[in-house]
Amino acid sequence: MTDVQDKPAVAPTPVEKASGGVAATLFRFQSVFGLLAVFVAAIIFSPRRDGEILFLSADNLANVVRAVSEIGIIAVGMTFVILIGGIDLSVGAVLGLAAVGSAVLMVESDWGFLPSIVVVLAIGLVFGALQGMATAMIGIQSFIVTLAGLQIARGLARIWSDGQGVAIAYGDGPNEAPSTFALLGERTFGGLVPIPVLIFAVVAIAAVVFLRISAFSRHLYAVGGNEKAARLSGVPVIRVKIAVFAICGLLAALAGVVHAVQLNQGSPNDGIGYELDAIAAVVIGGTSLAGGRGSVAGTVAGALLLGVLNNVLALNNIDSNIQLLIKGLVIVAAAALQRLRPAS
Amino acid sequence: MAESALVRMSGIGKRYGGVQACHEVEFTLGAGEVHALLGENGAGKSTLMKILSGDVTDYDGRIEIAGEAVSFNGPTDAQAAGIAMIHQELDLVPALSVADNIFLGRELRTPYRTVDRRRMDREARALLERSGVNLDPRRPVGELRVGEQQLVTIAKAISLDARVLIMDEPTSALTTSEVERLFAVIRELRRSGVGIVYISHRMEEIAQVADRATVLRNGQIVTSFDPRKLSTAEVVEAMVGRPVQTMFSTPDAPTGDELLRVEDLVVKPRRPRPGRRDPDGISLTVRSGEIVGLCGLLGAGRTELLETLYGVAPGGTRSGRIVLQGKEIRPRGPRHALAQGIGLVPEDRRASGLVLFHSILANTVVSSLPAYGRLGVIARRMERAASIRMADRLRLKFGRLQDDVGTLSGGNQQKVVFGKMLLTEPKLLLLDEPTRGVDIGAKAEIYRLLGELAGQGLGVLLASSELPELIGVCDRVVVLRDGRDVASFRTADSGESDLLAAAMGESAVFEEVGGPQ
Numbered sequence: 001m002t003d004v005q006d007k008p009a010v011a012p013t014p015v016e017k018a019s020g021g022v023a024a025t026l027f028r029f030q031s032v033f034g035l036l037a038v039f040v041a042a043i044i045f046s047p048r049r050d051g052e053i054l055f056l057s058a059d060n061l062a063n064v065v066r067a068v069s070e071i072g073i074i075a076v077g078m079t080f081v082i083l084i085g086g087i088d089l090s091v092g093a094v095l096g097l098a099a100v101g102s103a104v105l106m107v108e109s110d111w112g113f114l115p116s117i118v119v120v121l122a123i124g125l126v127f128g129a130l131q132g133m134a135t136a137m138i139g140i141q142s143f144i145v146t147l148a149g150l151q152i153a154r155g156l157a158r159i160w161s162d163g164q165g166v167a168i169a170y171g172d173g174p175n176e177a178p179s180t181f182a183l184l185g186e187r188t189f190g191g192l193v194p195i196p197v198l199i200f201a202v203v204a205i206a207a208v209v210f211l212r213i214s215a216f217s218r219h220l221y222a223v224g225g226n227e228k229a230a231r232l233s234g235v236p237v238i239r240v241k242i243a244v245f246a247i248c249g250l251l252a253a254l255a256g257v258v259h260a261v262q263l264n265q266g267s268p269n270d271g272i273g274y275e276l277d278a279i280a281a282v283v284i285g286g287t288s289l290a291g292g293r294g295s296v297a298g299t300v301a302g303a304l305l306l307g308v309l310n311n312v313l314a315l316n317n318i319d320s321n322i323q324l325l326i327k328g329l330v331i332v333a334a335a336a337l338q339r340l341r342p343a344s
Numbered sequence: 345m346a347e348s349a350l351v352r353m354s355g356i357g358k359r360y361g362g363v364q365a366c367h368e369v370e371f372t373l374g375a376g377e378v379h380a381l382l383g384e385n386g387a388g389k390s391t392l393m394k395i396l397s398g399d400v401t402d403y404d405g406r407i408e409i410a411g412e413a414v415s416f417n418g419p420t421d422a423q424a425a426g427i428a429m430i431h432q433e434l435d436l437v438p439a440l441s442v443a444d445n446i447f448l449g450r451e452l453r454t455p456y457r458t459v460d461r462r463r464m465d466r467e468a469r470a471l472l473e474r475s476g477v478n479l480d481p482r483r484p485v486g487e488l489r490v491g492e493q494q495l496v497t498i499a500k501a502i503s504l505d506a507r508v509l510i511m512d513e514p515t516s517a518l519t520t521s522e523v524e525r526l527f528a529v530i531r532e533l534r535r536s537g538v539g540i541v542y543i544s545h546r547m548e549e550i551a552q553v554a555d556r557a558t559v560l561r562n563g564q565i566v567t568s569f570d571p572r573k574l575s576t577a578e579v580v581e582a583m584v585g586r587p588v589q590t591m592f593s594t595p596d597a598p599t600g601d602e603l604l605r606v607e608d609l610v611v612k613p614r615r616p617r618p619g620r621r622d623p624d625g626i627s628l629t630v631r632s633g634e635i636v637g638l639c640g641l642l643g644a645g646r647t648e649l650l651e652t653l654y655g656v657a658p659g660g661t662r663s664g665r666i667v668l669q670g671k672e673i674r675p676r677g678p679r680h681a682l683a684q685g686i687g688l689v690p691e692d693r694r695a696s697g698l699v700l701f702h703s704i705l706a707n708t709v710v711s712s713l714p715a716y717g718r719l720g721v722i723a724r725r726m727e728r729a730a731s732i733r734m735a736d737r738l739r740l741k742f743g744r745l746q747d748d749v750g751t752l753s754g755g756n757q758q759k760v761v762f763g764k765m766l767l768t769e770p771k772l773l774l775l776d777e778p779t780r781g782v783d784i785g786a787k788a789e790i791y792r793l794l795g796e797l798a799g800q801g802l803g804v805l806l807a808s809s810e811l812p813e814l815i816g817v818c819d820r821v822v823v824l825r826d827g828r829d830v831a832s833f834r835t836a837d838s839g840e841s842d843l844l845a846a847a848m849g850e851s852a853v854f855e856e857v858g859g860p861q
Contacts, residue, residue, distance in 0.1 A: 213721050213722055213724075214720050214721060214722065215713040215714060215716075215717065215720050215721070215722050216720060218706060218709070218710060218713055218722065219710070219713070221699075221702065221706065222699055222702070222706070222710050225699030225701065225702050226695075226696075226698065226699040226700070228695060228696050229695075229696050229697055229698055229699055230699070230710070231656070231677075231678060232654075232656065232678050232688060232690055232696050232697070233678065233710045233711040233764060234678045234679045234681075234682040234711045234768070235679075235710060235711075236679060292699060292701065292702065293701065
């Protein structure tokens with residue numbers, strides 16, 4: 001075994017440097033091309049005023065990404081879960097719980113900004129971890145576990161807020177949230193980039209980098225690709241699963257904080273149905289529901305694609321029911337395109 | 345047989361991209377003939393048979409069945425023409441029962457159009473008996489062991505009343521006695537006029553069962569011969585295209601200190617599982633540098649022993665001791681076992697060894713990841729270097745490290761599983777049927793590798809149902825029967841018949857094998 005040491009002085013590499021990564025690069029591009037196509041279509045079909053393309057106005061584009069940011073943050077976590085072959089239906093409810101938590105802690109309990117945020121994020125993390133334990137250690141399918149989690153988180157949110165939305169006013173007095181919190185809803189970079197978008201971007205980039213360079217990500221892909229083989233290979237399958245659900249819960253809570261600040265309230269009914277939009281973004285992004293292949297970059301493109309689509313349909317005053325219909329067709333089209341992809 | 349050929353394929357050609365899988369192949373099969381098809385993986389056997397069974401529909405050349413030209417648009421057409429194929433990858437539905445699987449898609453009905461379960465069970469039982477197995481047709485297939493599943497697919501194929509039966513490595517998971525029974529079935533089918541194409545890597549079997557053998561190499565027919573008249577060496581030479589000195593490299597390295605000692609190991613499972621044979625009193629030792637074989641019939645408990653040593657057997661109470669390098673261990677799971685220096689190459693590489701749609705790189709390094717970086721961050725250069733080094737050492741045939749492992753041939757896939765384990769630098773390697781479904785060239789390379797590893801002081805525990813492999817590769821063979829070790833042989837002074845006799849128990853020998861004892 002002497003020649004199997006982990007100190008390669010020089011990599012004697014006859015194989016050329018491929019761009020690499022566990023996820024195949026090919027279908028990562030598919031959703032990007034889809035996004036481009038929808039983007040171009042949006043420009044063409046955008047209404048114009050005085051020759052100006054409304055869709056391309058700075059304000060409108062900022063709105064598109066702002067509207068996407070919450071779903072986007074959730075979808076990043078959802079990508080992790082789907083990569084291990086799981087699903088998390090509780091994210092919308094956890095978002096609601098976190099929004100309520102932020103409002104109640106800062107407004108009613110007069111907590112400071114940081115402690116409130118830390119506690120709310122911790123709640124999401126622990127909630128996710130518990131769901132991960134239930135699925136990894138007891139072996140209940142994640143669909144069931146998180147379906148139950150959805151109800152539990154929603155129930156907790158209702159109890160915590162007495163079933164009422166808690167409005168957030170900013171200031172230093174009692175029953176006012178610290179004004180630091182309001183900053184999260186502002187724009188930065190000369191008023192161009194909304195902070196929620198910045199948060200989404202940081203989360204997405206961190207996730208992409210994490211999936212590229214971490215040992216954990218190799219384990220994650222292996223668990224999703226073939227759980228039995230992963231286990232026999234010495235991958236800590238249970239730990240990976242718990243961590244992934246914890247990350248997803250944490251990001252859902254983060255989206256809840258963003259949600260509270262954007263709407264200036266925390267309501268136990270916030271985030272209903274968000275889990276489905278997040279799953280749609282992941283699917284359009286080319287991540288396989290069977291697990292083991294996909295990428296966060298694709299998910300980001302998928303979330304943006306849905307955002308652009310919503311935006312341009314709304315700009316054209318298309319009936320919201322028709323919007324739903326078109327969104328549904330796009331999801332089917334994206335999934336169909338992946339089937340057409342040549343099998344590896 | 346020129347006139348009466350049941351199947352006549354002429355001028356068959358098929359190209360996949362730049363690879364000519366078949367070129368001007370002439371192949372005939374007579375009624376009541378067993379025609380063996382040999383060749384390394386990638387030689388074109390599978391392609392040829394996929395064409396015959398309707399899996400591949402765009403090819404050059406023509407096919408005649410009983411004198412009539414046919415052209416199939418899919419497997420259903422071929423089945424209608426009486427051609428059935430038993431795939432190497434078992435196409436069974438694990439959750440359904442044995443009977444349901446056999447009659448899948450053509451369920452028997454009662455007069456009320458409901459499924460006639462009783463009749464299906466009865467007919468399935470009869471079919472299974474005909475194939476020489478005693479299995480409850482109501483058991484879910486997923487519960488069965490690989491070998492039993494293989495027998496179910498054979499029973500299913502027989503139930504189709506096919507005129508032409510294509511068997512792709514039907515014995516790869518069978519024990520010796522089951523192979524004997526399968527051969528009896530084949531002889532019976534032959535008598536009733538069924539033509540059988542028999543694909544196998546096992547030369548002894550072909551000599552026993554086949555009337556004629558054809559060797560393919562690089563998509564072309566190299567030679568056709570009477571299998572009883574040609575020596576194994578000549579056949580292998582025809583297959584690989586160059587003379588092969590020795591199949592088995594006999595490792596002469598002196599063995600070292602005791603590495604593993606198992607003392608009276610008994611596992612009582614928490615709840616009994618049908619078809620499992622947990623260790624029920626096994627004692628054995630493996631020295632470093634020693635290759636110890638595990639012999640036994642199907643259900644003797646070979647896999648279960650390896651699983652117990654690796655810590656992946658289902659829970660239960662354990663008595664007895666497992667001692668690794670003088671220290672008693674209680675394997676808790678793969679991570680724990682690997683940390684102790686125990687590696688496992690599992691029985692079914694596709695289901696348990698690899699992520700087929702992940703890259704060669706990802707598959708080779710997954711067990712040894714923390715070694716290629718710091719603080720959980722992977723240094724790509726290091727993992728690539730490790731993967732390439734291992735690929736070189738194993739003589740892996742591949743295009744790029746980024747390629748999916750599923751695109752490799754069976755033998756090369758198995759090498760990747762080996763590489764993954766070797767990168768963890770184990771002291772003891774547990775191997776479960778490491779050469780199943782692997783072509784003869786890759787087999788020889790795996791044997792060479794085992795010899796080399798033993799020479800470096802690694803201990804190997806090798807479970808196999810191939811007797812020549814056990815005799816040829818191992819220093820010593822421990823025979824298991826009903827979860828106990830019943831005999832141990834030095835391979836230098838014993839033969840296959842000794843192993844077989846011990847595995848079956850003395851009384852069974854005369855019944856099943858007849859003469860040689």
